[in-house]
Amino acid sequence: MSNGRKNSMQRVSDSPRLLRLGAGASPARDKQWFCNPGSGAWPPPTIPGRIMMMNPDQNSDPLFDFADADDYQRLRDLLAAAGFLDESVLEAIGINDLPDLASDHPLLLDRTAGGSALHTLIRLFLMEMPVEADTFAQAIRPMAADSWLQAGLVRRHGSQVTAALKLLPFRNLILAFDLPALLQTPQRSRYVMGIGGSTITLSQLTIRRHCRQTLDLGCGCGVHAFLAAPHSSRVAAVDLNPRAVRLAAFNARLNNISNVDCLEGDFFGPVAERQFDLIISNPPFVISPESRFIYRDAGLEADSVCRRIARQAPAFLTEGGFCQILCNWAEKDGGDWGQQLAQWFGGSNCDVWVMRSESLSPAAYGSKWIRHTEFSDGETGFSQRFHQWLDYYERLGIASFGAGLITMRRRSNGTNWFCADESPERMIGPCGEDVARGFALRDFLETVQEDAALLACRLRFSPDLRLEQQFTPSAQGWQVSGSTIQLARGLAFQGNSDTFMANLMIHCDGKRTLQELLPDMAAALKADPARLAPLVCQLIRKLVEQGFLLPAGQENES
Known part of the structure; x- marks a missing residue:
């Protein structure tokens, strides 16, 4: 069975949103929007009419x-x-x-x-x-x-x-954000990004279940906060850039959304005393030696910004709460990228699922991001900056760069698991429930680590499973020459199949245990059932991980 590995979330690494995450939280700089001055209550009551602004930033911005x-x-x-x-x-x-x-x-x-x-x-x-x-x-x-x-x-x-701004209709919202021309002015550090590829990717992957409290960390123009508002009692939209906070507040009013609180501050500083059922973050994840563009460059070394969010987020999650972060990370020579990334999460009390969408060489990565933002340097300027970036990567010992989604779920009881996968080649429609189901399926696999326990289970093929077979003419008539399996929506994993695998999945109807199916499978292969069992279990675990097979009763659950 082969795995789709390359491009399903290629846009994960496109256009990070505006958010400056500095060296530490600065409570003195945290400012609250949509608040009742002096009330001291949390959450602040919704105020009809004007947006109430505490300590508005004194600058030339409207x-x-x-x-x-x-x-x-x-x-x-x-x-x-x-x-x-x-x-x-x-x-x-x-x-x-x-x-x-x-x-x-x-x-x-x-x-x-x-x-x-x-x-x-x-x-x-x-x-x-x-x-x-x-x-x-x-x-x-x-x-x-x-x-x-x-x-x-x-x-x-x-x-x-x-x-003076872009106004864009997007998923029943009207969003105001900055024009790209601002990047070519002295005010470029205040640029507020709109709808980029990463915005769409994260919106499709977000787990959308009812939440009492949701946090959009690095909210930019507020789009993820607003998309979370219908399934959240209250949403906090946090950004260090005061221009972003004002634009998010404007967009909330424009779209008549009253349960979003727009807060200015660094990292988790503005929400230090709160916990959330869902944290969403699309930070400035580009790894570069610069801090010229706040929406692109974190200003911290290597992948420190994403690592810091991942390490701090568990303290702000409710039990069972999820944190989803779009990330770029540095990959060093001589080790498995998943094992390197797993070091971020030691002692986090979280189960973690990483889906890597791409891996780029330093040259490809640097060229991509320099050309993404440098419009006027010319080839000479590009060459100079390109070599500065490569020297920086060499000094840090970076061999390649990974990009993808990190999803964490707080679970304080029991042994936590970590899973690093390549993403599927395609995402078809909203995928949040597929992400949540992925956690449920890995929980199930944790309970059946022994082959005997797995063989005692009843499994059923996913209702989204599609099996395609190719037939080739021969002297004996038409014969199956190849098969592919794929999921028709969501995280649309796909792979090559053989006749044995196809028959195995077809017969997983939820009525018989795998142990009961094993003799027929062994007979078809003229194999000893006892010797075949470990191979079947290994294959079954992979099919369950990717959602092709589900425990009976989970067909419509996550």
Whole structure:
């Protein structure tokens, strides 16, 4: 049986969100948004109308707030009436996905030439084009252009209006975040990233069960906090960047989400006295010798930022709570990458499942991330920076770089397990329940470590299992020449199969134990059942790990 190993989560390593995680928590710098000054109560009561801000940052950034609190509702109504929603925008411009927006600019210009409010909003906020001030004023009626200007959404340049932020419809949300052009200005360190590949990856992998308390650590524009809000009683969205906190607070108000508290601070400092059923983090995981881009560079050596989150998170998890972190990590020569990573979790009281999506050489890794952000250095500047990065990696003894998802579950009773896997080649739709089911399946395997215990179990093939066979003509007629198995949704593991494996899975119907199936399997192979049993058990364990086979009764459970 072969394993899919390469590209299912390739985007895991794309575009980390803005979050500066420094050397330690600084309680004096922690600031609370969505709070009642002086109440002392936690969680703070929701305040209708204006966002209450403690110690607002004194700088030239706009506050990202409407002077008239009713303008949030007006803006929601205006965008809905214009059709500025995921499906409507895609239909209007005839593309499959909003990230494709810049792929054919002349064609998109033609498709947005009608002058409707939707076309104006698409050009302004998605295509980043200036529009005439009169056209803009007509598109946003009955709102006034001045309210958009004062809130920091647009800028006026003579007779034209340009976007000051990106406004993007995403999964029934409208999200404001920074334009990429900010990265080329002195304010680049305050850049707040929007929807990147890593955002989508983590959103698909997040375990979505009801939580009393959820933490989005390094919230950026707040997207993961908002996606968690429907299944959480309360969500804390934490970021060290004050601009990110203000944008997250603005987005919460814009989307009428009242159970998200936007907090400014370092690591777990703003939530030091709290525990969470779910912690989600997409930190600045790029391993580099620089700290030029806060959303990219952690400013700590090697993979220290991800290691630190992994080591500190268990203290903030409830029993049975999950922590999910998108990570890059350094891999040293002369050792198994999983064993190296396992050292992060000693004494954590957590079960840990790591899915590695890719492994890159230092040259490939450095080139990827330098080209991701350096737009104006030219080839000479690129070459200089590239060699600086390679020298840094050589000094640290880094042989390769891994990328993927780390999921931790706090379990204080019993012996904790650690599992390091290659990710499947594809993710099909939401995968959070598959991640949770993976923990349940590994728990099951921990209880049947002896072959005799496993053989006494009844297993059933997953309802998502698909078996495909290839037939080749021969003198004796059509013969099976190859088989593949794959899962049709979620973590879509796949692999090659032979006739024996296919028959084994087909006969796992949940009615008979493996011990009862063994004689027929042995007879088909003309083998001794006693000698075949260890091989069958080894194969069964792998099929269970990847979700092809489930303990009877778990077909619809996680």
